[in-house]
Amino acid sequence: MPAGENGCAEVARNGPGGPAYLELNVRPKGRGDTLAQREGAASDEALMDAYARGDAAAFQVLYDRWRDRLFGYLARVFDPATAEELFQTLWMRIHGARGGYDRARAVAPWLFAIAANLRREEWRRRSRRPEEPRPDVVPAGSTGSVEDSLLAAERDRAVRSALAALPETQREVIELHRFEHLSFPEIAEALGEGVEAVKSRAFRGYKALRTMLMEIQP
Numbered sequence: 560m561p562a563g564e565n566g567c568a569e570v571a572r573n574g575p576g577g578p579a580y581l582e583l584n585v586r587p588k589g590r591g592d593t594l595a596q597r598e599g600a601a602s603d604e605a606l607m608d609a610y611a612r613g614d615a616a617a618f619q620v621l622y623d624r625w626r627d628r629l630f631g632y633l634a635r636v637f638d639p640a641t642a643e644e645l646f647q648t649l650w651m652r653i654h655g656a657r658g659g660y661d662r663a664r665a666v667a668p669w670l671f672a673i674a675a676n677l678r679r680e681e682w683r684r685r686s687r688r689p690e691e692p693r694p695d696v697v698p699a700g701s702t703g704s705v706e707d708s709l710l711a712a713e714r715d716r717a718v719r720s721a722l723a724a725l726p727e728t729q730r731e732v733i734e735l736h737r738f739e740h741l742s743f744p745e746i747a748e749a750l751g752e753g754v755e756a757v758k759s760r761a762f763r764g765y766k767a768l769r770t771m772l773m774e775i776q777p
Contacts (some may be wrong), residue, residue, distance in 0.1 A: 603666035611657040625670060628739060632674050649677055667741060668748040675731060675749055721771040731763030732757055
């Protein structure tokens, strides 16, 4: 078995312990000319295809590209401890599903399909609505005044609070569209829905959001 595949198998056996574990244990040892080393700007699809064939360096590049977005997708609706646990489970599932990846399929909807299913499972397990989406932390060293940052954070909290009040079917479409910047065809693929159905849910959700935000404005 190639060395890179051994690194990935180690992750599958023991489970990721967060970013530090993955970076220490998945990085290939003693391998030569890998795709990730040859092509720093390789597409996600090419990297995923290489990872599925045992190139652990390709996994590292994919992980670095996607960890923040995928963790944010989970942390937006769950507390930090739950989000971290689900994040680790998510990468375990991505690793387990890599063999069935079809390079003709875009990576973004493929990843978010796995993440969306994981979120739904957690909501069903809890048998209640997801927690109110949590506001993003203002990045350290960001430009602009403190007042501007606070106003932006307040607007963001208002949007996320209104988003939490939407039906789940509308909320998940808007989250993928507004926050994750997926196109409607990509969202439809991720959720296993028709494009027109997704657009309809987004239209109703955005309309409800506008109404709620107008009502809370001073």
